[in-house]
Amino acid sequence: MPDLHHRNYRYPWYLIKILTFFAIYFSTAKLGLSLGAVNRFATLVWVPSGLAMAAILLFGYRLWPGILMGAFLVNLLNGAPLLVAVGIGIGNTLEALSGAYILKRYEFSHALDHLRDVLLLVLLAMPLSAFISATIGVSSLFLGKVIAFSSSYSTWGAWWIGDMISILILTPFLLTWSKWPHGKVPVKIFAEIGLLTLFVLVVGLIVFLGLFRTDHRVYPVTYLVFPPLIWASLRFGPRGALSAIFALSILAVVGTIKGLSPFTSGRLSDNLVLLQSFMGILAVTSMILAAVMAERREFEQRKDEFISMAGHELKTPLTSLQGYIELLHMKFAQQGNQETLSYLAKMATQINKLSKLITDLLDLSKMQAGKLAFAEEAVDVDALIREIVENLQYTTSQHQISIEGMAQREIVGDQERLGQVLINLITNAIKYSPHAKKIIVHLAHTHDTLTISIQDFGIGIPKAYQEKIFERYFRVYSGKDRTYPGLGIGLYIAYQIIERHSGKMWVESCEGQGSTFSFSLPFVGKA
Amino acid sequence: MKKILVVDDDADILDMMQLILKGEGYEVQTSLNGACFQQMYSELPDLIILDILLSGADGREICQQVKSREETRHIPVILFSAHFSARDITATIGADAFLPKPFHLVELINLVKRYL
Secondary structure (H helix, E strand, O other): OHHHHHHHHHHHHHHHHHHHHHHHHHHHHHHHHOOOOEOOOEOOOOHHHHHHHHHHHHHOHHHHHHHHHHHHHHHHHOOOOHHHHHHHHHHHHHHHHHHHHHHHHOOOOOOOOOHHHHHHHHHHHHHHHHHHHHHHHHHHHHHOOOOOHHHHHHHHHHHHHHHHHHHHHHHHHHHHOOOOOOOOOOHHHHHHHHHHHHHHHHHHHHHHHOHHHOOOOOOOOHHHHHHHHHHHHHHHHHHHHHHHHHHHHHHHHHHHHOOOOOOOOOOHHHHHHHHHHHHHHHHHHHHHHHHHHHHHHHHHHHHHHHHHHHHHHHHHHHHHHHHHHHHHHHHHHHHOOHHHHHHHHHHHHHHHHHHHHHHHHHHHHHHHOOOOOOOOEEEOHHHHHHHHHHHHHOOOOOOEEEEEOOOOOOEEEOHHHHHHHHHHHHHHHHHOOOOOOEEEEEEEEOOOEEEEEEEOOOOOOOHHHHOHHHOOOOOOOOHHHHHOOOOOOHHHHHHHHHHHOOOEEEEEEEOOOEEEEEEEEEOOOOO | OOEEEEEOOOHHHHHHHHHHHHHOOOEEEEEOOOHHHOHHHHOOOOEEEEEOEEOOEEHHHHHHHHHHOOOOOOOOEEEEEOOHHHHHHOOOOOOOEEEEOOOOHHHHHHHHHHHO
């Protein structure tokens, strides 16, 4: 049977997995027992719990013999009677299995990028599974007469806390790194990671290892751990937060054992209880923050995708409409049917408006996502302005749009986007000067800068609003201005485009007399 | 007569392109998903106008195929898309020009004239 053959083939691999896991479990357990165990068996730095739960979640329940063997052997060698060691082994195995079961049952995401995943771990899987291990373990010790009843409670407490912290910090740390991040990391992000790592290490050394020999009674500096953790959580999500917490935990444990951390007032086991509680609160706080940030990022990404798709779906019918209207226009122009032509021109104007609106909304969503790409090409500004003015002149029979001055030189930038800025400003000039007869486009240049101004003689902008006019969604509201509808994103987009070209944009305006919108661009700029 | 192949998954846009380009004196072949790319070998077009997001096919792949084969490499490809960001992949996939949708007839005709 092929299935049997398959199993036979895989059996050694399964064995290797269990033995490898057993070896890791055993060595980390040995290390834990050597660090401040309460009543010899209840350890506060218990790596195996977190390790075991992560392993079961990643490789499946079949790994359980590794846990049982590891926990049994390490406790036997630590001096526990045979049956007690078996009891502890069973407790530790059940801990990993029950924790993993709870998490799997409620579809826990290994990325911990949703609040519910963090809460599921912190409020349910972690306390419950550690409770099972601590209770079975301490009962075994008591029944095997290794500990007295009077010390059961303190042993149980240390056991429970030690296991919980391990499951809280190590399991998610391993899970978030179980998938290696793919994709190229930009240099800036790489530099930020380097800086953050340095920050975490320096803070860890100062707070937990007494760098600069700070006396914690005089200068309690424990709060210093918050800035790097918040930085990691906000910028690098759950993986970043957990990596920072993990690094700080190692430094904290080493510092506390060496008597250098703020948690050094009593016996080592008491100090470790205090330290682990502190680290636990830190971990939960950072994980929640990171998960909420990740949720927000996911939501924003979905929104961007939706807007982008909606824009596409809106533009496709517009393409047909515009094409057929222009075809009709050609046909009726040949026949000389003026009345129909004027109707078609109105339809074309409306379609243009709609098309511009959709483009603006798409650009805005891309801008917010930081995904608006810019080309870098030589732009003949004089030709560009001539073409745009010529096209826009068709849209107004009332205004005469004139050009004064010349750029004379090319600039480097994104022709399409710069055209968009000019169209936006001139269209605004037309829209907000309903009774004026002219609009002037001025060009002036120094040896390194080109300045373009669009002057209208319209309603102008009240002084109080001039600063705010380039802000997103900002609209000038006053009774009479209600007659000028719009979304308040055109100028924001124009401003951003000019800024991306290393240029500046500003407005000079006098209410009732008109406005002049200007922007300057460097001749050798970069887009 | 110069031949133009237009690929778009919207039948109305194909009809419209046919009307416009025939009016300009070109022979036009249309395809909803680029399937006729395979038949192209008997009679190669002189220009391809290609949408990127096609239902059931990928305009980028079609463009890359055209540009990777010796016998079709010389054919100019104009990408046209309602995604303005598609402009950024024009050079990457070897296309010659990009036309954002919606467009004015004169823009389309000028672009076609530049390559034919």
